[in-house]
Amino acid sequence: MSGHPNDDLHPESWPVAAANPGFAGDTGEFTQLTEDDVRGLSFVGIRPKDGGHASVAGTLPYQVAEKDPEAPIFSGPYEDRLEKVLSRYPDRQAALLPTLHMAQEVRGFLSPATLDEVAQKLGLSPAYVRGVATFYTMYNLAPVGKHLIQVCTNISCNLCGGDAVLAEFLKHAGTEVGETSANGLWTIIEVECLGACGFPTAVQINDRYFENVRPEDVPAVLAQLT
Ligand code: FES
Known part of the structure; x- marks a missing residue:
């Protein structure tokens, strides 16, 4: 029984599962990386x-x-990061959105060549990757x-x-x-x-x-x- 009518609004009083059923806890994804x-x-x-x-x-x-349009997307810490991202999804296709975000973070925008590279890395068709990247406005398809x-x-x-x-x-x-x-x-x-x-x-x-x-x-x- 809560003591105050607003106690239920305080996240710290919630069981984690009730607060956010999708919360995966601390995955350790970033603990090793600066x-x-x-x-x-x-x-x-x-x-x-x-x-x-x-x-x-x-x-x-x-x-x-x-942002370096020529930078490698999947090397060094980004390779580690991709592995961790992949480990959180049932298959590589499901990891497409975070992978595209990572590519954009490195290169600044998603060129057709970058999209092809992502497609190859995830084993998806270039057409599928382009379809997803062009659907969401959060992906820059031209330099910014x-x-x-x-x-x-x-x-x-x-x-x-x-x-x-x-x-x-x-x-x-x-x-x-x-x-x-x-x-x-x-x-x-x-x-x-x-x-x-x-x-x-x-x-x-x-x-x-x-x-x-x-x-x-x-x-x-x-x-x-x-
Ligand atoms: S109208 Fe919702 S943030 Fe501007």
Whole structure:
């Protein structure tokens, strides 16, 4: 019997299976690897000293993969990672989505050659892999800038100025929707709901969310994305 009506909302009081039946526990997948090993990341940005909405600070640092379109996808720590990914699925086909994510993390986008390489590695047909990669908008099928900036303009964000935030990003980056700025740093796209409707306008930059972004925050946010 819980002592407080909200006790049931506290995850720590839940049995793990009830909290998330799909939770696989600590698989140990990343325990042997440093973040740099796993992602090839450099961290860019620091907690903003000035500018930007206060709520943005909690989402930093944002992760930036070292994108090299020629880099080997399945070697070194990535080979280990693929093995661990494969061990979590009943067959190689089921591991296609995380494998594509890994390829994108390494190379920045999924070229036809990269898709063929993934298909060969997993023993799938190139047509099947292309069908999957082109279905999901999270896969970049063309090169993007160092920072992929996804501005939500769906209903909640739209009502709170999402269009103005998007326009401000485009103005300061000097680019158009879907295109990359001349300095190669920023690709700005407009996206549907990011699932952060309570914190409009929501902007996803690489793997991290920026929330409650206002048009006046944009210059300070862009200034950190170098
Ligand atoms: S409408 Fe923008 S995050 Fe949902």
